[in-house]
Amino acid sequence: MENRMEIKNGGSGRPMRRVADSAVTQTQIVLSSHINGAGRLFGGQLMEWIDIVAGVVARRHSHCNQTTASVDNLQFREAVHLNDTLILLGKITYVGNTSMEVQVDTYAEALNGDRKLVNTAFFVMVALDENDQPTQVPGLILETGEEKASWEAGKRRNDLRRQRRIENY
Numbered sequence: 001m002e003n004r005m006e007i008k009n010g011g012s013g014r015p016m017r018r019v020a021d022s023a024v025t026q027t028q029i030v031l032s033s034h035i036n037g038a039g040r041l042f043g044g045q046l047m048e049w050i051d052i053v054a055g056v057v058a059r060r061h062s063h064c065n066q067t068t069a070s071v072d073n074l075q076f077r078e079a080v081h082l083n084d085t086l087i088l089l090g091k092i093t094y095v096g097n098t099s100m101e102v103q104v105d106t107y108a109e110a111l112n113g114d115r116k117l118v119n120t121a122f123f124v125m126v127a128l129d130e131n132d133q134p135t136q137v138p139g140l141i142l143e144t145g146e147e148k149a150s151w152e153a154g155k156r157r158n159d160l161r162r163q164r165r166i167e168n169y
């Protein structure tokens, strides 16, 4: 096993959690009610499913209610069709003081079990206290090289988002 590295945040005083502690897998068969006029899965439907997965990841990490602050780099890579089986995998990549970045990858699974990546997305979720105000989240324990790389990428995206907000573009 690779060296365990602990990343501390603002210090919520609560135990830090591992990426695996909040990971979510959701499965969905595409029904006729999910199809748009072009005969494909309606993108807004997929976004709803992704948003729910991201929300559950954030709840499991923070043990708080949460709200979606932003969505970026949501890419529809492949069309999805009636009766496809979708697998949505959500995991936390980065935590700030009150915010958490969640990556959700969506795969279409063939009958033989082969999976094709059809969507990737990054959501920023903010933990809320009982007064509906942002509240500190636990730190994230990174256990693998992949988790460390995701953290570094998440930190970079966080810096870019902050810059965009400052410059309003």
Ligand SMILES: CC(C)(COP(=O)(O)OP(=O)(O)OC[C@H]1O[C@@H](n2cnc3c(N)ncnc32)[C@H](O)[C@@H]1OP(=O)(O)O)[C@@H](O)C(=O)NCCC(=O)NCCS
Pocket: 067, 068, 069, 070, 095, 096, 097, 098, 099, 100, 124, 126, 134, 161, 165
């Ligand atoms: C997201 C929200 C809670 C932030 O509240 P705020 O008063 O701006 O709070 P802060 O400025 O202290 O920001 C809190 C955190 O959110 C992050 N944040 C705020 N706006 C953001 C944005 N547009 N994109 C990404 N992150 C954002 C901040 O960086 C901060 O993170 P940090 O504590 O880890 O550093 C508030 O804007 C809100 O409630 N928005 C509506 C969310 C909603 O209703 N979503 C559902 C969609 S219908």
